[in-house]
Amino acid sequence: xxxxxxxxxxxxxxxxxxxxxxxxxxxxxxxxxxxxxxxxxxxxxxxxxxxxxxxxxxxxxxxxxxxxxxxxxxxxxxxxxxxxxxxxxxxxxxxxxxxxxxxxxxxxxxxxxxxxxxxxxxxxxxxxxxxxxxxx
Numbered sequence: 001x002x003x004x005x006x007x008x009x010x011x012x013x014x015x016x017x018x019x020x021x022x023x024x025x026x027x028x029x030x031x032x033x034x035x036x037x038x039x040x041x042x043x044x045x046x047x048x049x050x051x052x053x054x055x056x057x058x059x060x061x062x063x064x065x066x067x068x069x070x071x072x073x074x075x076x077x078x079x080x081x082x083x084x085x086x087x088x089x090x091x092x093x094x095x096x097x098x099x100x101x102x103x104x105x106x107x108x109x110x111x112x113x114x115x116x117x118x119x120x121x122x123x124x125x126x127x128x129x130x131x132x133x134x135x136x
Contacts, residue, residue, distance in 0.1 A: 002081035006036065007120045008129035009078050009087060013071035014114035016040070021074055024117065027104055028078060031090050037134055038076040045069040051132055054125075060113070067113055075133040084126055087119040 011024055025035060043051070048065040055061045078087060092103025096115055099106035109115040120126035 004079060004081055005083035005123060005126070006077055006079045006130060007083040007087045007126040008118075008133065009076045009120075010068075010118040011074040011076070012114070012116055012118060013067065013073060014110055015108055015116040016072050016074060018108075020108050020116065024104055024108065025076075027090065027107075028076075028087075031086060032080045033078040033083065033087070034080065036077040036079050038074060039133075040072055040074050041133075042072045043069050051129070063113060068118075077130050077134060084120055084123055088121065091117050091119050 009028070011021055015021070015024060028035065045065055048068040049056070049061075052061065052064055052068070055064060080086060090104060092099030092105035092109075094105070094115060095112040096105040096109030099109065104117050105115045108117075120129050
């Protein structure tokens with residue numbers, strides 16, 4: 001039985017820079033997602049470091065934080081049945097070269113770093129990540 005879930009999605013700087021927000025939002029909506037909340041923001045590197053602290057031991061951590069804070073991003077709360085899993089499937093593999101046809105990263109991703117979107121990887125992280133950006 002599927003259940004209604006919420007997940008966080010970020011349209012990353014490379015996609016915002018290329019004005020892809022609307023195309024990406026249409027892909028979410030066409031997949032049955034409701035966009036409950038959204039805002040365009042720019043975060044400081046320290047905020048990116050806090051957001052990605054689960055990755056702080058990994059070699060790509062510093063580059064990831066620099067990149068996320070390098071330009072405006074769009075943060076969204078998405079809702080649908082099985083939102084976390086469906087968002088991961090719709091985004092596609094982290095490396096756009098490995099992503100399936102029809103996924104956001106296959107269509108818009110430039111590289112493993114500039115892969116256009118972020119999505120929560122679990123319900124627990126979705127709650128933490130939504131609270132991080134939408135503290136209201």
